[in-house]
Amino acid sequence: MTEPPKSRSRVLIVEDHTLFAESLEVALSLEGYDVRRLPLPEEGGSLATLRSLALRINPRIVLLDLDLGRFGDGAALIAPLSRAGANVVVVTSSVDRARWGGCVRSGARKVLSKSAPLQETLATVRRLHQGLPVMSADELEGLLRAWGADALENQDKRRRLETLTPRERQVLSQLMDGSTVREIASTSVVSEATVRTQVKSILGKLQVSSQLAAVGMAHHVGWQPVTGQTSGNLPHMRHAGPARDS
Structure with a gap:
């Protein structure tokens, strides 16, 4: 089976840390993906604004930060983006496994730590581009279990x-x-x-x-x-x- 051109995989980066976003953009562009960075309004705006802007771009893959500064928790964007057909990958500095579980429960395909090597993020994008799974059943079950325990607490x-x-x-x-x-x-x-x-x-x-x-x-x-x-x-x-x- 011939792999589709990477340029057909539009990757959207939703990240308020400019340096980190630029690093992702450069690395993915060099691999041939159609990479966009979501413009975050300097004044005004809300998560609803970001949601509308992201959906308008119609990405196939979204790399989403959870901490979006004054816009709040990026986790609220996971479900609407997933329903629109985007493969959402959360890239976060959070180490809270229960929170990670909440993300996959909302529809995220994978949660990655910002402290992980950049190659791990690139490999995840490649697998999504190829239509391959990016999370094992054991990993998914473990994250959902952590979310459930936290919800009870x-x-x-x-x-x-x-x-x-x-x-x-x-x-x-x-x-x-x-x-x-x-x-x-x-x-x-x-x-x-x-x-x-x-x-x-x-x-x-x-x-x-x-x-x-x-x-x-x-x-x-x-x-x-x-x-x-x-x-x-x-x-x-x-x-x-x-x-x-x-």
């Missing part, structure tokens, strides 16, 4: 957060904003001792040992306060995707 963390009283949710949201116990007491017109008691209750219910750990848990599972809250408009659970470093 996050579910338990959300359950603990739901046990907080309205006042405790309000205090936690203020801790997430960087307020100190003294500042919370001042704005709430209560004593510092009262706030410390509330914080202690929060830590007990969340089963953590520090304010930092409580804030980290809330961020990790996507718990966010309602903006512009008042005493009658308290924070609640919003089941967004986990927020992780990429």
Whole structure:
């Protein structure tokens, strides 16, 4: 079977680190691929903007970073690009296997580490161009298992957060904003001792040992306060995707 010309395989690079993107572009261009870099708007724009721009290019293969700076988590682009027929390869600095599992569950064909040799990325593109598999069943199963275990853990963390009283949710949201116990007491017109008691209750219910750990848990599972809250408009659970470093 004759291999199709590489120029027919349009490769799109979605990456906000210019040097890394340029390295990929040069290496793939030298191999004969039709390589494009997605232009990231300097001002304005969102993930929806990037999605529209990427789909307009109609790539066969997409090399996607997860950390897209002010645009947010690139994982949100995996499903729409995959549904459009693109082979999405995530190239990330994240070492979180659960997050990798989430990517393949959304449709990514492969997840590669940025610390891996460039040849590994090139080899993956070559195999996709040839219509060959790029991930073994064992690798896929391992990543999905890691994602599943993390999802169960996050579910338990959300359950603990739901046990907080309205006042405790309000205090936690203020801790997430960087307020100190003294500042919370001042704005709430209560004593510092009262706030410390509330914080202690929060830590007990969340089963953590520090304010930092409580804030980290809330961020990790996507718990966010309602903006512009008042005493009658308290924070609640919003089941967004986990927020992780990429």
